[in-house]
Amino acid sequence: MPAGTPGPTQRRNARPLEKVKYFVINVFLLFHILAISCWALPLNNPLISSFRNLVRPYFIWSGLFQSWDMFSPDPKRVNSYLEAIVIYKDGTSTLWSFPRMELLSANERYAKERYRKFEENLQNDQYSGLWPDAARYIARLNNQKTSPPKTIMLVVRWSEIIPRTDDKYDRGPWNSNIFFTYDVQPEDLK
């Protein structure tokens, strides 16, 4: 045992408060090592799933939730980006683009990375609850006093990455889809 490690004799002689502290720290260690492992590792086992559900409220509250599945199990196989069609009350329209990382300078990419992440989530149907807020924000950004925005359409454009066996790269044709339409209300522009 390394010097300084509290041995059984030392622990027996420790003050009651120290004993309690030692016990509490051990419970804290055991619980967190076990809980974080069960949470983060992709294991499909009913026992582990029940344990995850048990610790979920604590993890969500404290911010200990985590997932390390970047580019996995399958990396994304399409290039995509978002745009918005803004239709004004006078019938005119404009195309508004989210910042696209590939069009920004290296420094700008550091600062605007949040947009990349946000766009990634916005394209996910699971987070469709974000779409009205995003549409309202775009409406405020494009608000003209003479003719305010009437309708916002969120558009996704995508192109497949075509697998090849040589060292060339092929992309498929660009497709697009309007996945959300929002009628702007006067109070949205305040």
Place this chain on the structure above:
Amino acid sequence: MRLKSLGDAWNAFFFAPKSPLPIALFRILYGLLVIITLLLLRPDWLTWFGTHSWVSLSTMHALERGPRLNLFTIIPQNDTWIEALFWIFLASASLLTVGLFTRFNSLLVFLCLTSIQQRNLYITSGGDTFLRLAGFFLIFAPAGAAVSVDRLIRIRRGKEGDSVLPRPPWAQRLIQFELALLYFSSFCWKVQGAPWVQGTALYYVYHLDEFHRFPMPSPFLRPTMLKLGSWMALALEFSLGTLIWIKEFRYTILSLGVLFHLWLEYSLNIPMFEWDVLAAYVLFIEPEDLTHAWSWIRGRVAVKALQRS
């Protein structure tokens, strides 16, 4: 193996007093990374977290249910208060970096960090998550026991001598554990996907426009190299998650890990993630080696100064 020897190993690992130098250096790096993250966000504080942000607080509550540690739910919902929270956060991160009122500031930094993430989870990525998790365990660590203003104050008041007292490293171990788990979990996720096992994954990753950073040298885009690269990533993540605990392999694996992250930093646009993770490598360096490195640097600086004079 006996139960007693298992208990002794546990005690030695978590409680045998060790120099707090690695955790103190980690505190400095961690504080700097939090400051950089905040400054990069500075033009968009209100864009993402203001009263008229991309995602409203009520939408966030509707989508991400359950009680959460989130100071945004306590402060009044106006932009002045929200900006004030960010300035307090920045000040606290600066104090944590220099090690003044370290324990209090580590708690405050964690509270602010977890709050801004909980306020808008849809813009957070792996680096942010790692900062949040490390920040949680840093609260419990003796992060101000060395290289800190707190220590200078204690020395001045006669409460501490010249030598830094060793402390139980259990909180530091939890951050180390979190880092190793990050790698091991990434490895486990990847081996579940056919492209990683077949070696085609990097072809897709390198051709995602949004992740392009600097031009890739063409030999790295050849199918053989992409295969090797995909498998090397798997091997490295496995090693960094497991073999890193074996002392004989540690420095070799850490060196490979540094090269791995520098390569990712060059080739992919994943801002801050590499630096957030690399900062925690310092926790795996033996305190004696850190002291030797520091003595060597001081020696070199002294020699240079003498040469100049």
